[in-house]
Amino acid sequence: MGILELTYLLQGLLWTLLLAAIGFAGGIVFGVIVALMRVSASPWLRIPAIGWIGLFQGTPLLMQLFVAYFGLPLLGFDVPAWAAVSVALTAHASAFLGEIWRGAIQAVPRGQSEAADALGLPARSRMVDVIMPQAFKLSLPATVGFLVQLLKGTSLAAIVGFIELTRAGTIVSNQIYRPLLVFGVVGAMYFALCWPLSLWGRKLEQKMAAATAK
Amino acid sequence: MTEPNSARNATAPMIEMRHVEKFYGPFHALKDVNLTVAKGEKIVLCGPSGSGKSTLIRCINHLESIKSGEITVAGHRLSDSQKAVDAVRREVGMVFQQFNLFPHKTVLENCILAPMRVRGLSRAEAEATGRKYLERVRIGDQAAKYPAQLSGGQQQRVAIARALCMEPMAMLFDEPTSALDPEMVKEVLDTMVLLARDGMTMICVTHEMGFARQVADRVIFMADGAIVEENDPESFFRAPAHARTRAFLGEILHH
Numbered sequence: 001m002g003i004l005e006l007t008y009l010l011q012g013l014l015w016t017l018l019l020a021a022i023g024f025a026g027g028i029v030f031g032v033i034v035a036l037m038r039v040s041a042s043p044w045l046r047i048p049a050i051g052w053i054g055l056f057q058g059t060p061l062l063m064q065l066f067v068a069y070f071g072l073p074l075l076g077f078d079v080p081a082w083a084a085v086s087v088a089l090t091a092h093a094s095a096f097l098g099e100i101w102r103g104a105i106q107a108v109p110r111g112q113s114e115a116a117d118a119l120g121l122p123a124r125s126r127m128v129d130v131i132m133p134q135a136f137k138l139s140l141p142a143t144v145g146f147l148v149q150l151l152k153g154t155s156l157a158a159i160v161g162f163i164e165l166t167r168a169g170t171i172v173s174n175q176i177y178r179p180l181l182v183f184g185v186v187g188a189m190y191f192a193l194c195w196p197l198s199l200w201g202r203k204l205e206q207k208m209a210a211a212t213a214k
Numbered sequence: 215m216t217e218p219n220s221a222r223n224a225t226a227p228m229i230e231m232r233h234v235e236k237f238y239g240p241f242h243a244l245k246d247v248n249l250t251v252a253k254g255e256k257i258v259l260c261g262p263s264g265s266g267k268s269t270l271i272r273c274i275n276h277l278e279s280i281k282s283g284e285i286t287v288a289g290h291r292l293s294d295s296q297k298a299v300d301a302v303r304r305e306v307g308m309v310f311q312q313f314n315l316f317p318h319k320t321v322l323e324n325c326i327l328a329p330m331r332v333r334g335l336s337r338a339e340a341e342a343t344g345r346k347y348l349e350r351v352r353i354g355d356q357a358a359k360y361p362a363q364l365s366g367g368q369q370q371r372v373a374i375a376r377a378l379c380m381e382p383m384a385m386l387f388d389e390p391t392s393a394l395d396p397e398m399v400k401e402v403l404d405t406m407v408l409l410a411r412d413g414m415t416m417i418c419v420t421h422e423m424g425f426a427r428q429v430a431d432r433v434i435f436m437a438d439g440a441i442v443e444e445n446d447p448e449s450f451f452r453a454p455a456h457a458r459t460r461a462f463l464g465e466i467l468h469h
Contacts, residue, residue, distance in 0.1 A: 115314035118275055119328035119380060120303035129327055133318045 012168025027093020034098025056095030234283035307377030367398030
């Protein structure tokens with residue numbers, strides 16, 4: 001495998017990172033909305049959020065990518081592959097992060113919202129100033145864990161022809177007929193991204209366990 | 215400590231509960247509770263666990279809603295409307311058994327949040343108020359620390375200061391010393407005595423009978439969701455009228 005092939009793989013890696021970043025950033029924005037809807041007292045907000053989460057947790061990411069890639073053009077949106085993949089990853093991440101944060105919001109002790117209520121804080125301030133900062137901290141290990149999942153999940157975008165790291169590996173492998181070497185390198189690249197993240201997530205978890213034990 | 219609103223009738227009660235009924239599912243938590251608290255009056259509420267004393271004070275600032283009856287606080291009639299609830303909470307501070315300080319905020323930040331968000335104070339004004347009340351509870355030097363860095367007694371005093379920063383007309387205490395190690399009970403009670411001397415209207419759910427003797431104008435005994443007996447502390451402790459009160463006092467005073 002020469003410099004040319006390696007450069008090609010690195011380009012794929014860049015797309016993988018970009019897809020993960022878009023999915024994660026979009027997932028954060030919409031995930032907060034999903035989580036807030038999910039814990040809302042109003043059934044008009046809560047039930048759609050439950051449906052949204054169920055839909056994306058109950059179907060394979062691969063299928064979600066297919067639906068976005070083939071479904072968006074059917075709906076009249078003529079979007080490039082990367083955009084369709086981004087939409088699917090964002091929706092997917094919003095459901096999973098929404099559910100993670102729903103759990104974290106509900107894990108903040110009741111006394112915290114009671115204290116906020118007793119002080120007369122408006123609902124918005126109670127959420128933004130009191131509950132969400134604590135929920136965010138509680139959710140960090142699970143959130144980092146999901147980021148690792150999402151990063152690996154971007155490899156499924158290869159199936160709709162998008163040239164990210166896995167697809168780039170397939171192409172290179174078909175050219176130089178050395179699949180073991182090529183996919184070994186591809187695997188090592190994924191590992192180099194995901195392993196430090198996993199370690200970080202574990203460290204956060206230990207730190208939090210130590211804090212609660214105190 | 216707080217300026218009475220001149221528009222309000224000075225003789226009107228600070229807190230009034232009339233025929234209040236409260237249920238948790240089939241459980242009858244409050245039974246026809248009637249209570250009138252005058253401005254500046256200090257009430258100690260006691261009774262066995264499950265008697266409804268915490269529920270009673272949590273109804274006053276609408277942490278719990280009631281099934282029927284009327285609650286009026288500083289002239290504001292409480293209802294389920296958010297506006298009425300906000301008006302009442304604006305006038306009433308509360309201190310909890312578990313302190314419930316915000317762990318991600320420093321002591322001073324705990325104190326300035328509500329004054330900024332609810333009273334619309336600037337950060338500088340809120341900090342000045344915060345420091346004033348932290349000094350008042352003798353904990354001014356800990357303003358930059360986080361709650362977890364303080365002892366239980368210190369945390370509870372911060373919680374008192376946090377409530378005072380809203381300059382409430384009345385304070386509710388829900389077993390403020392029950393979660394404390396014995397050596398820290400006194401510093402919190404001393405703070406509450408100080409507050410009482412300043413003329414604050416107070417309702418305290420507590421089993422600290424020394425505190426009741428020292429500051430209470432009235433002691434109220436509850437059992438099974440109803441007010442059984444109320445009297446001035448002297449008569450209450452010397453000659454309790456009901457058998458249940460005698461049994462309860464026997465329990466808590468003889469160890």
